[in-house]
Amino acid sequence: DIQMTQSPSSLSASVGDRVTVTCRASQRISNNLNWYQQKLGKAPKLLIYAASSLQSGVPSRFSGSGSGTDFTLTISSLQPEDFATYYCQQSFSTPPTFGQGTRLEIK
């Protein structure tokens, strides 16, 4: 199975900050990388698919980049509703696997 490792595991930031979360795959996965946001007690929500494609309805302050083994999720200007946990997930091979999550907290 492909292992996905996110960093940092938690992050404190302020409204208006630019934030970057990193995800590394244990082997090359081309651009088969997706990002999700999960708020407490809610289902995950797809933000970015295929490494850099914005899911319909997701604000443009979210962006993704990367290919191969290293990927990033960037939030250009944090809004209050962005404080949540973020997960990466590889869709290169079965089983699909997730990173351990990055918890984004208010500073």
Place this chain on the structure above:
Amino acid sequence: QVQLVESGGGVVQPGRSLRLSCAASGFTFSSYAMHWVRQAPGKGLEWVAFISFDRSIEYNADSVKGRFTISRDNSKNTLYLQMNSLRAEDTAVYYCARGRAAAASDAFDIWGQGTMVTVSS
């Protein structure tokens, strides 16, 4: 409105069985691959099972292989997860999720609200 609604969760003793359902609406259910994903309390996300749009292909995670069976009824727009020989480590919120494309490993673009399964004596 595109929607997935899970049901069937509850408290069950170790070794017993439970069947989860996921009712789909607002889209052509029979055209999409579907998945189950679970999340143990305070933990991350774990993919559990996949079924192709036409039921021809199924995959399970190694952690549930031989115990869980995914199925679907396209005439009822419903996805199922039959869970047998339940263990304490199966305790989790179970989500059904739509695959964005047809592949077994894919992005999950629509999620249900989840149903809690607790395995405890």
